[in-house]
Amino acid sequence: MTSTDTTTQGHEAAALLEHTRSAVDPHLRSAVESLPGGMRRVAMYHFGWENADGSPASGQAGKAIRPALVIAAARAMGGDPDRAVRAAVAVELVHNFTLLHDDVIDEDATRRHRPTAWAVFGVPDAVITGDAMLALAQRLLADDAHPAAARASSRLSSCVIELCAGQQADCAFEERGPDEVSLDECLTMATAKTGALLGCACALGALYAGAEERDVGAMDGFGREAGLAFQLIDDLIGIWGDTARTGKPVGADLAAHKKSLPVVAALTSGTPAAAELAALYKGPMTTADEVARAADAVERAGGRDWAQVCAGDRMARAAHHLSRAVPDLASAGDLMALAEFVTRRSR
Amino acid sequence: MTSTDTTTQGHEAAALLEHTRSAVDPHLRSAVESLPGGMRRVAMYHFGWENADGSPASGQAGKAIRPALVIAAARAMGGDPDRAVRAAVAVELVHNFTLLHDDVIDEDATRRHRPTAWAVFGVPDAVITGDAMLALAQRLLADDAHPAAARASSRLSSCVIELCAGQQADCAFEERGPDEVSLDECLTMATAKTGALLGCACALGALYAGAEERDVGAMDGFGREAGLAFQLIDDLIGIWGDTARTGKPVGADLAAHKKSLPVVAALTSGTPAAAELAALYKGPMTTADEVARAADAVERAGGRDWAQVCAGDRMARAAHHLSRAVPDLASAGDLMALAEFVTRRSR
Numbered sequence: 001m002t003s004t005d006t007t008t009q010g011h012e013a014a015a016l017l018e019h020t021r022s023a024v025d026p027h028l029r030s031a032v033e034s035l036p037g038g039m040r041r042v043a044m045y046h047f048g049w050e051n052a053d054g055s056p057a058s059g060q061a062g063k064a065i066r067p068a069l070v071i072a073a074a075r076a077m078g079g080d081p082d083r084a085v086r087a088a089v090a091v092e093l094v095h096n097f098t099l100l101h102d103d104v105i106d107e108d109a110t111r112r113h114r115p116t117a118w119a120v121f122g123v124p125d126a127v128i129t130g131d132a133m134l135a136l137a138q139r140l141l142a143d144d145a146h147p148a149a150a151r152a153s154s155r156l157s158s159c160v161i162e163l164c165a166g167q168q169a170d171c172a173f174e175e176r177g178p179d180e181v182s183l184d185e186c187l188t189m190a191t192a193k194t195g196a197l198l199g200c201a202c203a204l205g206a207l208y209a210g211a212e213e214r215d216v217g218a219m220d221g222f223g224r225e226a227g228l229a230f231q232l233i234d235d236l237i238g239i240w241g242d243t244a245r246t247g248k249p250v251g252a253d254l255a256a257h258k259k260s261l262p263v264v265a266a267l268t269s270g271t272p273a274a275a276e277l278a279a280l281y282k283g284p285m286t287t288a289d290e291v292a293r294a295a296d297a298v299e300r301a302g303g304r305d306w307a308q309v310c311a312g313d314r315m316a317r318a319a320h321h322l323s324r325a326v327p328d329l330a331s332a333g334d335l336m337a338l339a340e341f342v343t344r345r346s347r
Numbered sequence: 348m349t350s351t352d353t354t355t356q357g358h359e360a361a362a363l364l365e366h367t368r369s370a371v372d373p374h375l376r377s378a379v380e381s382l383p384g385g386m387r388r389v390a391m392y393h394f395g396w397e398n399a400d401g402s403p404a405s406g407q408a409g410k411a412i413r414p415a416l417v418i419a420a421a422r423a424m425g426g427d428p429d430r431a432v433r434a435a436v437a438v439e440l441v442h443n444f445t446l447l448h449d450d451v452i453d454e455d456a457t458r459r460h461r462p463t464a465w466a467v468f469g470v471p472d473a474v475i476t477g478d479a480m481l482a483l484a485q486r487l488l489a490d491d492a493h494p495a496a497a498r499a500s501s502r503l504s505s506c507v508i509e510l511c512a513g514q515q516a517d518c519a520f521e522e523r524g525p526d527e528v529s530l531d532e533c534l535t536m537a538t539a540k541t542g543a544l545l546g547c548a549c550a551l552g553a554l555y556a557g558a559e560e561r562d563v564g565a566m567d568g569f570g571r572e573a574g575l576a577f578q579l580i581d582d583l584i585g586i587w588g589d590t591a592r593t594g595k596p597v598g599a600d601l602a603a604h605k606k607s608l609p610v611v612a613a614l615t616s617g618t619p620a621a622a623e624l625a626a627l628y629k630g631p632m633t634t635a636d637e638v639a640r641a642a643d644a645v646e647r648a649g650g651r652d653w654a655q656v657c658a659g660d661r662m663a664r665a666a667h668h669l670s671r672a673v674p675d676l677a678s679a680g681d682l683m684a685l686a687e688f689v690t691r692r693s694r
Contacts (some may be wrong), residue, residue, distance in 0.1 A: 035505040035508065036508065036509075036511075036512035037512075038512070038515045038516070038519065039508075039511060039512065039515060046671040050410075063399075075397075097478075101474055101475075101478060104474065105470070105471040105474060105475070123452070124514075124515070124518045125518070126516065127448055127451065127452060127474060128452070128511045128514055128518075129511075130478075130508070131444075131448060131477075131478075131481065131507065131511050132508045132511040132512075134478065134481060134482070134507075135481070135504045135505075135507035135508050135511070136504070136508065138485045138500065138504045139500075139501055139504035139505060139508075140496050141486075141489075141500075141502035142498075142500035142504055143497075143501050149497065150489050150496065150497060151489075153485065153486075153489035153500065154486055154489035154490050157482045157483070157485045157486035157489055158482075158486060160478065160481075160482035161382065161383065161477070161479045161482050161483065161486075162383075164383075164475045164476075164478050164479040164482070165384075165385070165386065165479075166385060167471075167475055168385045168386060168471070168472065168475045169385070171471045171472070171475075172385065181570075192378075235582045345595075
């Protein structure tokens, strides 16, 4: 693909996301506003619609990638995208439930350039509001008269369990030494933590278009593989940065000793640079020089190349899954544009 | 009711609970065993089926009151109790999801005479496993071909949101001064935190028996009112104890400055004893003498009598709701026995 194509698709994707936001946001917001007082306040803050004091805020409630995937998948499978809005809202609520809880668990103090909900309202309120958002997502599907609603609810519940497994594996990895996490374990964790919900979003769109199980599964595969490609690129940015675009400082993940995919690929490479990296990971890595040496070791151990090749491979697999569900790839243009959009940031 | 009747009903209820355990446990256990490894381990420990090291334990997974209500309600409404087992499992999973999260939020270190899950496995694992249990409950209903499954799922989700609201209100009350919580607020909180799930259990049983919305609502009312009566009795035990039966030490709730229902009734009574109690609640209350004085103040301010009268009143309301749903009270004997069982502990 030429850079002009990428730019075009980027514009397409941005327009799609914008369109999704305007179709989904009113429903998302009215669902959140149906929560009882205290939780509504935490949720309104989390979504960027209110400040901590309850005054209106004009913040963005994220990029709406997952709802856009639901709607694009419904359209690609010949369904009426309007009927899939409720499922799109449910997926976005599940995504935000995981953000609320993950921030508590990871003790992350910043999200979308603001203090996280637990940092403002305390851990109990953040946990409770996350719980309520998950229940709200399920209620939206339970109340939906669409014939696919029950299957969608079952898939979404299974996906939540997989997200939980991914988050738990991620926490467990942090406790282990730098030589004690295999690349396979790390890929499984990333698939569960990131791929599962993107896959579920596409699968729900297909279900709401009346697709057969085989095609629903292929759509899930598309979202999962694109999600893993996205995670690989995100991990690369976490090491080599893309400060202008993402606000993430160079080397942030290394300084935090994160066992991201390129790092684990490097650590398990059996190269001299792997041993060097392991030694750095056993120390505090507080200076910029140490962080730079770690980044260099990841690169020399082949972690950077591996991640880039692997991301490309996963995108190819994603396209293959998509072609199984939607033989006429012209109908799948929106989905490919979205997949390219989420993975293009480092290109 | 004579004491002989109470004893008979107690035996009846115990037999019912025993029978429910044996009908529900295999399904509950196989649902829990379907969780991915790390979460399964936390859940198996929480339910008392495994020790912290993963070896088998013979502990009791609670009294199974909520599943027993689901099944008894289904039978009372003329349904097939066997078809309601899945709903009973879902309700029990939701109950245990709230226990896992509430213990984290309240920093309670002991549950069912063992260290709580977070105390053994850490806060992240307890939060994540609770999340997965909630999703598992929803998946059970989503996968159920019973025509009432979607309505049951919607009710269960609404109930979870109410449980969350109750837990949040409870946390908020702890932050406020002794004069700043009204009795109405406290009753609403207790209804949300305890009554809602007992009501939902009865409502789901009715739904699975094919009951009409009016009767489902009456069943919900029965469970809610019985739940509130239960809470009132539990709060009395938290002050005056019933150590032989419950293991709760006398005055435990007072020493913890809990704003339980009898305490708030006393604090808002406008009596001189109320002022005395408020003063004690503003101090540390570390000595046995101070705790005894607080208990005495609750009693002199009328909190003890109020709670006992209110519990009786709520049980009468429960019976009234039940008679609306089941005009032939003979068919509702199991439900009344269960309601008496949960509230008889102080009698």
